[in-house]
Amino acid sequence: MSAAFEIAAAATGVKGNLGAVAYGLAAIGPGVGIGLVFGHSIEAMARQPEAMPIIRQNMFLGFALCEVLALLGLVVPFIFSA
Amino acid sequence: MSNPSTTAIIASGCHITPSGCGFPAPGLNSFNFKPIFSIGSFDFTKPMLLALICMLLVVGFFWAAFRKPKLVPGKLQLVGEIGYNFIARNIAREVIGKKGDKFVPFLTSIFFFVWLMNIMSIIPLAQFPVASRFAYPVALALLVWITYMYLTFKTHGFAGGWKHLTYMEGLPKPLVPLIVFLEFLQNVITRPFTLAVRLWANMFAGHMLIVMFSVATWYLLTPSIMAAFSGASFVLAIGMTAFEVLIQFLQAYIFTLLASLYISGALEESH
Numbered sequence: 001m002s003a004a005f006e007i008a009a010a011a012t013g014v015k016g017n018l019g020a021v022a023y024g025l026a027a028i029g030p031g032v033g034i035g036l037v038f039g040h041s042i043e044a045m046a047r048q049p050e051a052m053p054i055i056r057q058n059m060f061l062g063f064a065l066c067e068v069l070a071l072l073g074l075v076v077p078f079i080f081s082a
Numbered sequence: 083m084s085n086p087s088t089t090a091i092i093a094s095g096c097h098i099t100p101s102g103c104g105f106p107a108p109g110l111n112s113f114n115f116k117p118i119f120s121i122g123s124f125d126f127t128k129p130m131l132l133a134l135i136c137m138l139l140v141v142g143f144f145w146a147a148f149r150k151p152k153l154v155p156g157k158l159q160l161v162g163e164i165g166y167n168f169i170a171r172n173i174a175r176e177v178i179g180k181k182g183d184k185f186v187p188f189l190t191s192i193f194f195f196v197w198l199m200n201i202m203s204i205i206p207l208a209q210f211p212v213a214s215r216f217a218y219p220v221a222l223a224l225l226v227w228i229t230y231m232y233l234t235f236k237t238h239g240f241a242g243g244w245k246h247l248t249y250m251e252g253l254p255k256p257l258v259p260l261i262v263f264l265e266f267l268q269n270v271i272t273r274p275f276t277l278a279v280r281l282w283a284n285m286f287a288g289h290m291l292i293v294m295f296s297v298a299t300w301y302l303l304t305p306s307i308m309a310a311f312s313g314a315s316f317v318l319a320i321g322m323t324a325f326e327v328l329i330q331f332l333q334a335y336i337f338t339l340l341a342s343l344y345i346s347g348a349l350e351e352s353h
Contacts, residue, residue: 057176057339064336068276071283 019077026073033066097304105301108293113214113286132212136198140191166190173338178346185345188229192222193338196281200330203289204323211285211330216278223278226341230273233348246348277340284333288326295319 041059045052096103117125147162155163169190174182199218203211213219235243247269248262295318302312 053172054176057172060332060336060339061343064280064340067284068280071280071287072276074283074287075279 023073023077026076027070030066030070030073033069034063037062037066096301098302098308106297108290108297112290112293128210129212129215129218132202132208132210133199133218135208136195136202136212139198140194143194144191165194169193169338173335173342177339177342178349181349182342182346185342189338189342192226192341193334196222196337197331197334200285200334201327203285203292203330204326211289213281214285214289216282219278219281222281222337223274226277226344227274229341230344230348231270233345237349273344277337281333281337284329288322288329291322292319292326295322 037059041055041062044055048055096106098105115128117127118131119126144162147158151159166186170183170186173193174186174189178185196213199212202208203214234246237243238246248265249258250261250265253261295315298315299312299319302315303309304312
């Protein structure tokens with residue numbers, strides 16, 4: 001993996017840890033996902049305030065499932081550096 | 083007992099000017115502690131001490147609250163009942179339904195244990211989230227996983243249990259092997275893994291953020307107008323601490339919510 005990084009760094013003239021860039025890329029998807037989850041939940045709550053408890057519970061569920069993708073991106077460097 | 087990297091930074095008096103030393107970025111060494119004492123090759127470290135304290139606090143609090151339950155609750159019993167009812171109504175009853183009543187003690191202990199372990203992150207002198215050492219969330223997730231597996235096989239029997247874990251009705255024939263494989267991966271392996279990783283990585287990242295801004299506050303502190311950056315960093319450290327309070331509660335809630343979701347999945351009739 002580090003060899004690929006070195007080649008990429010030499011080609012672009014970028015210095016520093018490309019893992020940080022990779023994590024930035026990995027965070028795009030979960031970012032969009034969490035935005036969708038919260039956006040639609042707030043819309044649903046505004047439309048039907050009486051259904052708020054069940055919406056909030058499902059909102060946190062969807063949030064947790066999206067969030068774990070970003071967190072896996074955080075974990076992966078520790079797995080591959082070993 | 084204190085953190086080796088942080089003490090090293092404070093002792094070295096490392097600032098951006100005039101010595102111009104590089105930024106001592108906090109890393110994995112912020113999570114390793116010198117053992118308080120050792121028995122043979124077994125090292126007793128600060129996270130273990132904090133986990134023990136949390137366990138004693140949870141057991142002690144609920145024992146004190148419900149030791150002599152009265153019809154008209156006293157102050158301590160009232161607080162205990164609020165905590166218990168929060169889990170019973172918002173999580174167990176809503177997710178599992180009526181069958182969930184007997185799992186409320188299990189879920190309550192998990193919730194308060196995880197929450198206390200997370201809160202240790204911002205308590206002065208403790209200031210370390212126990213769950214940011216991977217073994218602690220893994221142990222909790224294993225507990226949930228064993229409960230999940232036991233309930234699945236108890237409700238559906240051995241063959242029915244495997245069918246419940248891996249099979250879906252109404253699939254086109256060619257897709258069946260693929261879906262069975264994916265469902266097995268999802269239900270048996272990914273679920274406990276993500277349950278542990280979610281708690282661990284949240285606490286890890288949160289602690290790292292607070293350490294990062296605290297170290298930066300000290301590093302940028304210089305006798306010039308640049309000290310304003312140090313002040314900004316300090317404000318951010320306080321802000322991150324406040325944000326962590328929210329995250330800590332949320333993670334304990336999500337952990338319990340997912341545990342109850344798995345339990346309800348194991349209990350429901352096969353479809």
